[in-house]
Amino acid sequence: MSAAVANFDDILAAAARIAPHAHVTPVLRSGGLDAIAGCTLAFKGEHLQRTGAFKFRGACNAVWRLSDAEAARGVVTHSSGNHGAALALAARTRDMACHVVLPAGTVRAKLAAIASHGAVMHRCAPGITAREAACAEVLAATGGNLVHPYADPAVIAGQGTAALELLAAAGPLDALVVPVGGGGLAAGTALALAACAPDCRLYLAEPAGAAETRDSLARGERVTDFTPDTLCDGLRGTLGQPGFDILRAHGAEVLVVDDADTVAAMRLLWQRMKQVVEPSSAIVLAAVLGNRERFAGQRVGLVLSGGNVDLDALPWAA
Amino acid sequence: MSAAVANFDDILAAAARIAPHAHVTPVLRSGGLDAIAGCTLAFKGEHLQRTGAFKFRGACNAVWRLSDAEAARGVVTHSSGNHGAALALAARTRDMACHVVLPAGTVRAKLAAIASHGAVMHRCAPGITAREAACAEVLAATGGNLVHPYADPAVIAGQGTAALELLAAAGPLDALVVPVGGGGLAAGTALALAACAPDCRLYLAEPAGAAETRDSLARGERVTDFTPDTLCDGLRGTLGQPGFDILRAHGAEVLVVDDADTVAAMRLLWQRMKQVVEPSSAIVLAAVLGNRERFAGQRVGLVLSGGNVDLDALPWAA
Known part of the structure; x- marks a missing residue:
């Protein structure tokens, strides 16, 4: 079992530990999507990570x-x-x-x-x-x-390495948007930003049908009694206690996204960037497109968290 | 109008001329696909070129x-x-x-x-x-x-720059597989290989329902009277005269592929590499998978020619 709480040193140790096994995924850009969004987007391509996800x-x-x-x-x-x-x-x-x-x-x-x-x-x-x-x-x-999927401190530390790589490759960012489900990626990202880019604001993209992170942060205590209803199958989990503590301390802000907007963003990513990403990834672009004024003219990082899609059951099929 | 025939100097001139406008597309690799194919694959990602195709x-x-x-x-x-x-x-x-x-x-x-x-x-x-x-x-x-889509020498020279970049980024190759329709990419690739990598064999992946390049090279004259029947919408054109002359002189070999195998390869590229490529691109992987013994253990380059797919009419949908 890991130590009770992850910190930035754990992220640096994780980066060294996983280096022989994990890919350093590319940062993807699209002039066409920048024009649509009205800001400069830097996508961290974790759908190209081994097993097709940041996990x-x-x-x-x-x-x-x-x-x-x-x-x-x-x-x-x-x-x-x-x-x-x-x-x-x-x-x-x-x-x-x-x-x-x-x-x-x-x-x-x-x-x-x-x-x-x-x-x-x-x-x-x-x-x-x-x-x-x-x-x-x-x-x-x-x-x-x-090895809990998102509450284990070693898992949180490992997920934080994606933000480290993104900052190293993309340069300074005004904002970073990650999806939030159980909170492992979100918490690891918060720890990385606090140490490396404290002026970069952290936004959590969360499906409207599983928006318990928004509710938990608003109430100041974890909401655990809810039934997720979203096609973002990776974001149906409940925010864990370590994630809650870290995200609350960091002041991360939640952007709630309707599934229909996530599906539209997913189509854009497939059509314009030719990248197969799953709904739980596309939600980050939907969050930016649904809040254009907030991101106008900024340098915005987005973590495309995974690309494991059932090609026989695409969300836009009738 | 361009000069009547393209040569390697034209490709070098094209590379310099298009550099301010075109992307240098990445070379993509997949350990999983290498294991399936039994050889080492280097995919030139022209679906990530501007407008989503090498064109x-x-x-x-x-x-x-x-x-x-x-x-x-x-x-x-x-x-x-x-x-x-x-x-x-x-x-x-x-x-x-x-x-x-x-x-x-x-x-x-x-x-x-x-x-x-x-x-x-x-x-x-x-x-x-x-x-x-x-x-x-x-x-x-x-x-x-x-500006003829594949018979114009300036077009052929431009298409040849993709092979130049692939060789520069991937290192020596034993074989290179490109799709063939009108023959612009194939001819440009042949000219680039003849000058830069004469030991690299050139294979042309052609749909069984539009295999007039195979027939033309076999007969020693262009077959122009045929009705294409293939879902590879980019490969329905007729091999042009310049392409015929260049490919015949080069000794390029045609690998004929059934559409069903192309669709299976397209799914593999979407699932394993998370890349949205069109049937006319996926045919190159299908050609390798259908001829495993020929490529066994080799370093094989493949040009993924484009990624412009109608997401509402995918070929594996019922």
């Missing part, structure tokens, strides 16, 4: 920070998909066992990816309670190490 | 080699889509008029692109005869300069 960063950091004795007992997690595939491949880079608890409703392409990396798969009902119960069972049976 | 190279070269007096009369072409959009944008870089004759059946996304770059559009019946007749009419009416 590999956190999973890889969590796997490689284990002692040999811990590693021998394997890793266990629950995931709606991308974290599961990421942990499965990360475990394989260290020849470890990996168990993934999957809630019903997981995107087929993500299931196939998890299986292809050799993980043992366990199905469960949807919802955080069922996921955690099933996970506890597997942990008890295997003695493995829990 | 911008040739069009840009043709536009910028005109004298000021010629340029004042504008340019005219016929095109099933990508060349039309490319010429429209190229003409705009020089503030010139551009007329595009479009055969019925052009992909909607390509029509929209041509319109967005400000070209005057003229519809005609499908087939090369109707296209050329309509084009002649517009030429007579405007006094403009014909």
